[in-house]
Amino acid sequence: MKNKLLNPLALLFGIRNYISQVVGILVISIWINFVWITPVFALFLLVYKIASYFTYRYSILDNQLLVKHGIFFKKELHMPYERIQNIHRKQWFFLKPFKLEEVIIDNASHSDSNIDLVAVNENVADLLENKKAIAINSKPENKITKSDVNNNFDAQYKISNHSMNLFALTSFRGLFGLFILFEFYQRYSFAISAKYKDAFFNYLGSKGIIIVILEIFILLIIAFVVSYISIWIQYYRFTLTKKDGYLTFSRGLLKKETLRINIKRIQSINFSQNIIRSLFKLTTVKITIISDRKESTNTKDPIVIPVLNSKNLYTIANQFFDNLPSKDPKILGQRAYSVWLFIRNSLWTLLLPLPLLLNGNNWLTISFFIEIMILFAVIFNGFYRYRHNGVKVIKNDDLVIENCRFFNRHLHFINWHCIQSITLRESIWMQKNNLAHLKISERRGDSSGEIISRYIDADIAKRIYKWYQS
Template sequence: MQNKLLNPLALLFGLKNYFSQVISILLLSIWIHFIWITPIFALFLLAYKIISYFTYRYSILDNQLLIKHGIFFKKEIHMPYEKIQNIHRKQWFFLKPFNLEEVIVDNASHADSNIDLVAVNENVAQMLEHKRLIANNDIAEDISNKAKDDNHNKFDAQYNISNHSMNLFAATSFRGLFGIFILCEFYQRYSFAISSKYKDEVFNYLGSKGIIIVIIEFLILLIIAFIVSYVSIWIQYYRFTLTKKDGYLTFSRGLLKQETVKIKTNRIQSINFTQNIIRRLFKITTVKITIISDQKENTNTKDPVIIPVLNAKKLYPITNQFFDNLPKEEPKIFGKRNYSIWLFIRNSSWILLMPLPLLLNGTSWLAMFIFIEVILLGLVIFNGFYRHVHNGVKLIKNDVLVIENCRLFNRQLHFINWHRIQSITLRESIWMQKKNLSHLKISERRGDASGEIIAKYIDLDVARSIYDWYQNQ
């Protein structure tokens, strides 16, 4: 298979970026009063994307995957099969009738070496996986698996999400709140395109209403955001399945876009148990892993969700079927210090400054300012106690480090093997030394770069014991 073009449906994938780029230019042209720029830019960009499609070629050779592309500057990407880290398969619903899918191949170096075959036949991913096995001397294992077609459904471990679990996972997500933050960020970026007349009318409308009416309207917005979040999660994690077989984890999910990722277990960097405050109350946990990937992939692929939701009773029995380095039960975390409560409160007190702009719009906003300040003060104090409770470290099985931390009311429990740790840093200021406190920072490989896991304001003696353990292993 040499010098092949992508399927013509690949042009559809460029439309999303095309329209977003045209809209951005349109807004910019409105701001600088040069509207005529937009149609000219749109035509040139469309021509560029069409020509780019015809200059993109891929070849599946005996020892490497070869990509050639470029209009003005020709570029070739040579990816030996033994260097392939992950093969991600994504199939949109409109590609399924044509037996097409998007195949993303990366070697965890940088985005320029990432290969994205946006519309190719389904057998391309199978061919690449087969050649990767040959290059890594795992072909015997592959042949053995194919010879056992009658046992192909017998996995070492398997997890399928139920409708009840999906409802729990979607109902306890904070994605709706993040959606509101995204709307606020969108307003800040593109507010220049909104006439000041309309802005004044909105502020005058809100100022004429009482606190109760504004709160009710905000709650309605939250409900809408929650419904959108609930539906989007169902679409994204529809029929989520995780299997383990012959040293590989494979998970698939999605309604409109089915994603399938196969990961070798020895490439997993760390295992993370996460709980937002709502899931903490209901005693349910989401399990993620950190893998080596490339920077082009998003967070959902660098830190993929392996098990969307498990209750406390099933958490460790089920996860132990997929991972060998986990304890049999919840570990007891060490290093907590009561003085850290005040430090966490102090560090987040800047949030109390956020409502100050309300006072700039007149005394009519004073009651709203006080109301918001009281709520934020309660959240800041609660955050200090919550982060203190979920903060510390623990050694298990002599070679696995557990770090517990919390951010934005999201508790995380990280399990990382000694040989997966890139470095350990002990940080202590002169003021922390007086209180026998320290920050313990763990660096691990995340994506194509390094990531950090930090336990803040823990007991200095406990932190030093972890540091010595890492040095002496």
């Protein structure tokens, strides 16, 4: 296949971008009283988009993928098959009847050299996978046909409706949505005129606390329902398959995403639990992989199993990964004194509700109430972080390291070979109590990731440090 054009539907994808650019220009032109520039610009941009569509050509050669594009400045992107790191496929539901999909090929470099084929036939990705396998093994592999993929695999996990519900119900995404809304308000509140703001706060102040709490509650429920639905859409029919040393996972209702990863490329495995999930003993399995800068965080450490009960967590996870233990490892290094340190370090959050007091006396009770809630959260956080904190070396030179961030508990499994460096940190006050932080750096996405276990026993931390050096 040489010098092929993308499918004309690729132009459709450009429309959204096009409209937003035109609207942007329109706004600026109104600002500077220069409105007639907009249609001219829109026309030029349209011509440019169509021209750039026709100049974008890709060729699948014997040893590399070649992309040529550019109108005035011609560019050629060469991607040898053995350099391909991940092949990421995305298919919007309306492209399915046309057997088209978006294929993103990344080579884990720091520069913007990943290739994004916006709309190509479904077999292109298969072809590339095949070519890549041939290039790496330098011997031809049996062609993967559609029927093969379905029956022949080493292990497979399909999410059931029940676990899907559990996953969606125990997600904190709704709260995040509220948080983002709040951030927006903080940032753009200057744009809202003071009159409306006063009116709003007077309105809130005139009603009792109960009404305010009720309103917050309703807002929470709405956010929760939205997050529930969005998770269903995103993770619809989640499937994880292991075959020939590759993990393939696909998900999505409106947009089906498929990613195929070489198991050897996995940097670390992460069992994570948010606070609700840890209450119900549910665990999410994530992995850390090397990918490109352009990839979103969603694919930087992709979720490979959305939710698993802790009863069958290790049995199922062991089917997909070789280096996991058969049961929960007993983590070492917790020190009771760290409870106080964790609490002390988060005491500053008590200052957060103080600005509420500026709004008048009506807020005194509310802010007092919030202070008490925060204090409880801080104390709980201290105990929670103490309980889930520590390190251990298990068989085959694997390091288990556990930590908590924002009430999210993470249990990382990382092999000696995947640890890039290890750092021991201690202050002189910590030294008196024989405590230390242990920081491990790994490759993650296009740069580095850090895993830190804080305030653990210094002797154990030093033992890990010695283990790493040998």
